[in-house]
Amino acid sequence: MPVAGPRLPRTALLSLAILGSALLMADSLARADTGPGYSAPLHQTLESVLDTPRPAIDLWADLQWRSTMATRLSRYIEDPARRSRLLDNIQQEARLAGLAPGIVMALIQVESAFRSNAVSSAGAQGLMQVMPFWVEALGRPEDDLFDPLLNLRYGCTILAHYLDVEDGDLTRALARYNGSRGETWYPERVMRAWRQHWWQPP
Numbered sequence: 194m195p196v197a198g199p200r201l202p203r204t205a206l207l208s209l210a211i212l213g214s215a216l217l218m219a220d221s222l223a224r225a226d227t228g229p230g231y232s233a234p235l236h237q238t239l240e241s242v243l244d245t246p247r248p249a250i251d252l253w254a255d256l257q258w259r260s261t262m263a264t265r266l267s268r269y270i271e272d273p274a275r276r277s278r279l280l281d282n283i284q285q286e287a288r289l290a291g292l293a294p295g296i297v298m299a300l301i302q303v304e305s306a307f308r309s310n311a312v313s314s315a316g317a318q319g320l321m322q323v324m325p326f327w328v329e330a331l332g333r334p335e336d337d338l339f340d341p342l343l344n345l346r347y348g349c350t351i352l353a354h355y356l357d358v359e360d361g362d363l364t365r366a367l368a369r370y371n372g373s374r375g376e377t378w379y380p381e382r383v384m385r386a387w388r389q390h391w392w393q394p395p
Contacts, residue, residue: 255284261393262298269307279307279341286345290353296363297321297349299387300370303379309341321348 263276270276283301287294304322305311317324318338327347328336338344355366367380 258294258393259284262294262391265390266298266307269302282342282345286342286349289346290349292349292353292356295387295391295393296383297345297352298391299383300348300352300367302386302390303382309344310339319344319348321345321351323347323351327351 259277259280262280263273266276266280270279283297284294287297301307301320304317305320307320309320311320311322312318313322315324320341321344323338323344325338328334328338336343336347338347352366352370355369356363359365359369364377364380364384365374367383368374368376371379373379
């Protein structure tokens with residue numbers, strides 16, 4: 194299990210804090226100003242998710258994706274209700290952050306094997322193995338990183354931020370997420386998990 198958390202200079206950390214705070218405050222997200230923590234495309238994507246009804250064809254694709262993923266996820270989570278709830282949350286948080294749900298599934302498999310109570314030797318917590326310093330950086334000490342939905346919101350926000358920093362390069366963004374910037378072993382693990390388990394042809 195990867196144990197290293199993301200490492201950012203102070204200025205970038207403050208920038209992420211602005212982005213993360215906005216995501217964690219969903220009621221004000223659509224009205225948030227574009228600030229130093231946002232790229233315009235990411236901000237527009239998040240606003241459009243909240244403001245635009247989903248086309249019927251997308252809803253059908255979601256149903257197909259959920260059916261396939263529920264079957265594959267059963268090897269990790271036996272309870273159908275828990276599987277369904279987690280898939281709902283992953284789709285929601287991936288969409289809010291502008292991420293592909295399958296990539297989020299692959300990252301969770303590598304990080305925690307879908308165990309919401311997982312703790313690494315470095316102290317990373319929950320499904321997406323978020324380091325507790327993010328809670329302090331965002332000024333939200335009450336946040337429980339073992340809460341699956343909240344953990345997904347943190348993890349997806351962090352990965353979306355790194356994608357923005359790396360101009361959309363997923364390999365470099367994943368390496369940053371793991372704290373192994375400049376290396377490729379971690380992105381390769383995530384992409385292999387995605388191809389083998391969580392990719393679904395269109």
